[in-house]
Amino acid sequence: MLVINTVNELVKTAAALRGEGKTIGLVPTMGALHEGHLSLIRRAREENDVVFVSIFVNPVQFNNPDDLRKYPRTLDSDVQLIGDLADYVFAPSVEEVFPTPPTEEYHYGPVEEVMEGAARPGHFNGVGVIVGRLLKWTNPHKAYFGEKDYQQIAVIRQLVRICDIQSEIVPCPIVREPNGLAMSSRNRLLTPEQFELAANIHRILEASKQQPDVPQIKAFVESEIGKIDAFKLDYFEIADDLTLQTVNSLADAQGVMGFITVYVGEVRLIDNIRYK
Ligand code: PAF
Numbered sequence: 001m002l003v004i005n006t007v008n009e010l011v012k013t014a015a016a017l018r019g020e021g022k023t024i025g026l027v028p029t030m031g032a033l034h035e036g037h038l039s040l041i042r043r044a045r046e047e048n049d050v051v052f053v054s055i056f057v058n059p060v061q062f063n064n065p066d067d068l069r070k071y072p073r074t075l076d077s078d079v080q081l082i083g084d085l086a087d088y089v090f091a092p093s094v095e096e097v098f099p100t101p102p103t104e105e106y107h108y109g110p111v112e113e114v115m116e117g118a119a120r121p122g123h124f125n126g127v128g129v130i131v132g133r134l135l136k137w138t139n140p141h142k143a144y145f146g147e148k149d150y151q152q153i154a155v156i157r158q159l160v161r162i163c164d165i166q167s168e169i170v171p172c173p174i175v176r177e178p179n180g181l182a183m184s185s186r187n188r189l190l191t192p193e194q195f196e197l198a199a200n201i202h203r204i205l206e207a208s209k210q211q212p213d214v215p216q217i218k219a220f221v222e223s224e225i226g227k228i229d230a231f232k233l234d235y236f237e238i239a240d241d242l243t244l245q246t247v248n249s250l251a252d253a254q255g256v257m258g259f260i261t262v263y264v265g266e267v268r269l270i271d272n273i274r275y276k
Helices: 005-021 033-047 065-070 075-085 113-118 123-138 148-160 187-189 192-208 214-227
Strands: 001-003 024-030 050-055 089-090 142-146 168-172 233-240 256-264 269-272
Touching: 001 005, 005 024, 005 050, 005 089, 005 123, 024 033, 024 123, 024 148, 024 256, 033 050, 033 075, 033 142, 033 168, 050 075, 050 123, 089 148, 113 123, 113 233, 113 256, 123 142, 123 148, 142 148, 148 256, 148 269, 187 269, 192 214, 192 233, 192 256, 192 269, 214 233, 214 256
Parallel strands: 001 089, 024 050, 024 142, 050 089, 142 168
Antiparallel strands: 233 256, 256 269
């Protein structure tokens, strides 16, 4: 595996490989890699001739400076962990990606206006800025994203439509810790006690499947989360899995999912579950 630090080298390398008829898979990450990321990289490896992984803590998608400051940065161990699973790691500096402040403005429509989009103003524009650039520079046949960030995938699907990017967006299932907690780079910020407590998020969502319909599911989840002192619920929404607009009944859409964001102490964790 080779580490690339410049956009110029990334563009040249990817274009040359395309020219040789190779298929390219891209796994965009912000580093602090865990088994969830590795599952994306393995999938990319299976489905493409060449795999690029990007590692870049993208400042423009953080709406909270403290969150950006605390975000774990572990480039050396990330590169070690990837080893030969990927062919190239793109690990640029902030100045390399943003020699001047970005000016892209994306309007993705209703999928961005709810949940993370509403809770974190500017977040999805920042995601679009970096993912749009990575897709244009690498021009992969396929790009891989984890379903923990389910709304992010919906937004990126809109992005590729808006920008007429031909890459296929491949959603990949959530990978969980043995205790059920969805894997996330932010889990490293939890104390061992918070890590165990955080497993209740998935447990409560699973248990909520026993409830008959949306009002009862909402009441159940809100009340169960409220029973744990270390938790602060940011939102729990039950929504159509395509439009991401909230539903009042499970009968209102073909696919229905629950989306939750909980602060465990200072750490903001997200997860989701499918009801139908
Ligand atoms: O999901 C993430 O880790 C980030 O939002 C992404 C897609 C790598 C863009 O910075």
